[in-house]
Amino acid sequence: MTTRHYPVLLLTLACACLVPVAGRAQTVDDVVARHLAARGGLDRIRAIQSLRMTGRATTNGESPALITREVQRPGRIRIELSYQGVTAAYVSDGESGWQVSPFDGSLDPEPMAPEQMQVARDQSDIDGPFVDSTAKGLRVELAGRAPLDGRDAYKLKVTTKDGAVRHHYVDAVSHLLVRSETTRPVRGRMTNVETTFSDYREVAGVMFPHKIETGASGRATRMRIVVDRVEVNPPLDAARFRAPEGLGAAPVKR
Numbered sequence: 602m603t604t605r606h607y608p609v610l611l612l613t614l615a616c617a618c619l620v621p622v623a624g625r626a627q628t629v630d631d632v633v634a635r636h637l638a639a640r641g642g643l644d645r646i647r648a649i650q651s652l653r654m655t656g657r658a659t660t661n662g663e664s665p666a667l668i669t670r671e672v673q674r675p676g677r678i679r680i681e682l683s684y685q686g687v688t689a690a691y692v693s694d695g696e697s698g699w700q701v702s703p704f705d706g707s708l709d710p711e712p713m714a715p716e717q718m719q720v721a722r723d724q725s726d727i728d729g730p731f732v733d734s735t736a737k738g739l740r741v742e743l744a745g746r747a748p749l750d751g752r753d754a755y756k757l758k759v760t761t762k763d764g765a766v767r768h769h770y771v772d773a774v775s776h777l778l779v780r781s782e783t784t785r786p787v788r789g790r791m792t793n794v795e796t797t798f799s800d801y802r803e804v805a806g807v808m809f810p811h812k813i814e815t816g817a818s819g820r821a822t823r824m825r826i827v828v829d830r831v832e833v834n835p836p837l838d839a840a841r842f843r844a845p846e847g848l849g850a851a852p853v854k855r
Contacts, residue, residue, distance in 0.1 A: 629743040632755060632771065633731045639776045640729075641807035649727050649807065650674050653835045656811075656828040658682075668826065671835075677842040678725035693721040694842040710845045716785060730759050730767075738762030746773070754779060777801050777808065782818070793818035805833035 637643050651673040657665035666684040671677075676695030681688055684704070691700045691713065698713035698721050713721065726737075734741050744756040747770065754770040761767075770780040781796045795818050798810035809831045816823040 627743055627755065629741055629757070632743055632757060633734075633741065635776060636731050636771070639808065641803070643732070645806045646728055646732060649805075649833055651834055651837045652727060653830075653832040653837070654809075654828055655830045656826050658824055658826045660824045661822060671837055671841065672725055672727055673837045673839070673842065674727060676722065676725045677837075677839070678721055679841055691717065691721070692842055692844070693718065693725060694839075694844070695725065697844055699844040699848055710848050712848065720785065734759075744768070749780060752779075775801075778810075802831075804831045807833065 637646065640646055652671070654668075654670045656668050658668050659665050664685065666682055668683075669679075669681045671679045677693065679690065679692045681690050682704075683689075687703050689700070689702050689704055691702070692698060693713070698718045699710050700713050700717070701707065701710050730737070730739050731741065738761065740760040742758045742760075744758045747754055747756050749770050749772075753773040755773060757769045757771065759767045759769065765784070767781065767783040769778055769782075771777070772779045778798050780798070782793060784791055784793050794815060796813065796815040798813055800812040801808045801810050803809075809828070811828040811831075813826040813828070814823050815826075
């Protein structure tokens with residue numbers, strides 16, 4: 602895999618944590634309630650108005666690429682990727698999205714593709730799918746337990762209002778999300794994308810994974826991301842999320 606594959610993989614990254622209850626039959630409400638407690642509590646989650654995460658990504662032994670991910674309510678996200686002196690940007694202001702993608706041969710700002718826009722909308726949700734899920738048009742179901750990498754995990758099924766299905770696996774001991782699976786169009790083909798999360802650390806009372814690995818199901822190639830720093834509520838200028846003047850950016854699908 603080369604650097605031209607970074608944009609799709611970066612935009613598939615998700616951060617959410619769930620917690621099961623041991624010792625009795627589980628319901629989805631049990632899992633979601635403890636998910637919120639494990640992350641730091643609903644009050645602390647909702648107190649986050651903006652985030653900045655910086656780190657390094659490697660694929661196939663290449664030199665690390667530097668990543669910055671900024672998110673601001675409501676629905677704004679900016680991801681920058683710098684590799685060997687070249688920087689790409691993938692941005693949404695919550696209403697429209699644009700990108701500069703030199704790794705794909707595009708040096709000028711242009712609208713995001715529709716599939717990237719939907720991913721941007723998902724990833725700009727600071728709260729995650731398990732906060733106010735009904736209001737977001739999501740149906741959350743507990744799909745049982747499954748062995749995962751030698752440990753027991755709870756499997757939660759999330760169905761979007763347009764019928765898309767995602768699965769999230771929650772470690773039964775650590776009470777944190779260890780894996781997510783989603784099917785997305787990648788370069789014109791529907792692809793099952795797997796993302797794993799580990800090395801959770803507390804920042805401003807909320808738990809964040811500091812190691813993330815993502816790639817297509819059944820393929821050995823993975824992008825590995827090490828998060829060096831998480832900043833909660835950094836000051837972010839709303840102008841960083843706006844499209845360049847005159848650019849007809851693609852609207853976010855609602």
